[in-house]
Amino acid sequence: MNNNQDTYKKRNILSRFFSIFIYFGKSIYNKFKKFINRFKDGSIGTKLSHIFMGAGNIYHKQYIKGVIFFIIEAGFLALMILSPQVNSTPLGFKSIANFFTLGTEPGSIFLPTDNSMLMLLFGVICFGIIGMFIAVYGSSIKSSYKADLDVKAGKEATSFKEDIQALLDDRFHVAMLTPAIIGIITFTVLPTIFMIFIAFTNFDSLHPAGQVLFDWVGFDNFFAIFNGTGEISVRFGPVLGWTLVWAFFATSTNYIGGIFLALLINKKGIKLKKIWRTIFVLTIALPQFISLLAMRSILAEYGPINSMLINLHLIDDPIKFLATADSAWTARITIIFINIWIGVPYTMLMTSGILMNVPKDLYEAAQIDGATNRQAFRYITVPFILFVTAPFLITSFIGNITSFNVIYLLTGGGPTVPGYIAGETDLLVTWLYKLTIDQSEYNIGSVIAIMTFIITATATLLSYRRSKSYKEEDAFQ
């Protein structure tokens, strides 16, 4: 039975994988087919639009629209042909060539060196601009063809005013989404692609941009994780392992602690509930970094906790809790405990809200059926909380994988591992910070960023798709 299920699952995954390819293939084919058909069936204006954007609109007396399309095409061609320089590095078609070479001029004391980093960046931007231009080019032909169809149907081609009105009415989603999509492409997608490409270069401290050319190195940086005696090969495994352990404990302790606290405060008979809640929420009211720095000072080697323990003759020498701890696990456990103090109130607040919203009739029905308090908790409260908080649990786990503040402010990654940059409590993300900001090892930093993304994306997809919140999203309304 299990074997059959496994085979079914594998087939299912494979078929999904292929269906994505088929979908994209079909989609491209259909677009190309429409493109050809529009050229064949379109008016002379539409045919001309394939070369001069806006020609079809002008043909149909949609002058403003036509001129806008024409200006976009002229601007695009001017950018590509003239290749204007920004910070001595060309944009336009030259940037595409530069994208592949990453520069050829090594420079001299009086001459500038090609800036490989800007060339890579401008190459990516140029591909982005070409992509956006293709989208506008397609819509110019589509617009002209639509005007053809309107005329064929005996109607008049829409005026610019009518188009604007449509953008504010029927097509309002287009008006609103276009800037958002452009923003996402410009500020999220392109920088991400740029970062991914850096992982395939030797852009590091020995190849500073604008002084020394850097080059494409294929998968060398990824192979470095598994080979050699360098920082990334020796420290990647331990740092990844601790990152996952940290994320698990930071998430689960906060989650369980928060629920426990919420149940305690919401328990019948507890007085001054609001005051209790306020006390716990105080840690949220304070900026997190202040709480963390305060905790660091309190737990410092010569801080108040150690002084108190020494004065009470409970210890002779101060305990090193954080960056200078004798054992890595002392520092790690301390961090997890501090994180509980910082994080539990969030879960407590959220769970309090959920508990107050559990339908009372469920408990009444259970009571009538003779359920004990424990059974009511086990079969009503817990499933309800789990259902509502599953997405929170997943995002919290992911958030903890990339949790920077807690580690950086409490230990700075320490205790140190002699000879290596990544310390015993460094997470992938704090290690990434040290490698890029402190050491200028951008290529290795990009590899770690990609690995972090793969881990978080996989964990999110797998866990969320298996959660009831996803499978039965309409269950609670």
Added chain:
Amino acid sequence: MKKFMLIAVLGLAVLFGAIGCGSNAPLTIWVGAESVEFYSAKMIEYVEDYNAANEKEFPYEVTVVGVDSSTSAATFLDDTDAGADIFTVPHDNLGKLIAGSSAIAPVMSDSLLNQIENDNPQSFLDVIKGSVDGTQYTFGIPYVAQSLVLYYNTAYVTDEQAETWEGIWEAAITADKYALTLTATDGFNNSFLLLSTEADTHNTSLKLYEGGVQEECYALGDDTIAKLKWGQSFFMDANGAKAPSDSGWEVELSDDISLSTIGGAWHYEAAKSALGDNLGITTLPTFTLTEDSVYGTAVAGTVYKSGTFADTKMFVMKKNSDKADYLEDILLYLSSKGVQEESFEEAANLPAYKNASTEFSAFEEDTLDAKLATAQVEMFAWGLPQPFGYNSKFNTYYYSKGTPDLLLEIIENESGDFSTNQAIIDQLTIIESLWKTGLRPE
């Protein structure tokens, strides 16, 4: 509502588009954050003098900006086009600035080159030059000097005791305190043992990129091993030396946990506020090899003077600055003897000028500031200019490949793994390999 939202979106687009349109950029100078006021005033004077001498207005507005000198080179390299026309860097940053085809311009004016040659000690002249495309140029204009000194607590340590580590150690044993807390465990602030030299002869077998050659590193000399063994005894004793705790060295000084620390001028204010009237300042102490710490040809009883990197902060110029015609004349003025003397008096910057201690009257005063300056100048005799300016790799290999931690691991010997000579030699072999190649030996 929809119209309003559309207008808002378009308005934002126009706003973002308008950002960045600026006027003619000013001539920008980055100086250490502690000296902004001083150099701003000096530049006002310079512009006034220029206007009077040339009977025309200086063509640019001048902006003096305070920066963290230790990171100014990295900030500049992040975006050289947005970087200052003139900026300050420690000399060991020269390597990264001149890597490849160089991001900074060489000094070409004869008057400035002459002033640099005439006013600076040879040790500085050796480290402000670098080769690009096989030709050597002078890139840096020294204007501030800095070395490490000893800050100690005069309530526990006498001036005589402060001359030797054994004396401070003895005071620490009497008071049941630590003798020394390091300010940091990096390769600069914890270099006093590694860079120590024989007190009589100044001899040491240690080589760090000697002559600017990558292969010229040597850490396996008998004296180096003996010094580290002495360091082990100092660091492993309950009243000896220690790395800073997460409370910070300032707390340890002010709470009388430790009796001394090693620091530069940039630690002065913190040391003063930690110890108040009990602050004593002197050169780094000596130590004497014991029978337990000898190795090979190193002899018991040999006295070593603790060493330091002796640095100069220097001004450098942006390559291809559109204001290049004016920069060298400004630097001729800012690095002149007169401005350095004023800088010492008004901003407590230790001059790079070679005869400062004899020619500047402020050195004669009986103040802590003067003591700090005198101690720093004296330490120059025991100092090694950081030899990392020749090549950007040197700085990376020395500081960033983990060798400072490996050295600390030997002298702290917490695990007991470095109790044998062979273990120390093995670790030093790794360190030497990292200095030379950036890689551990296979």
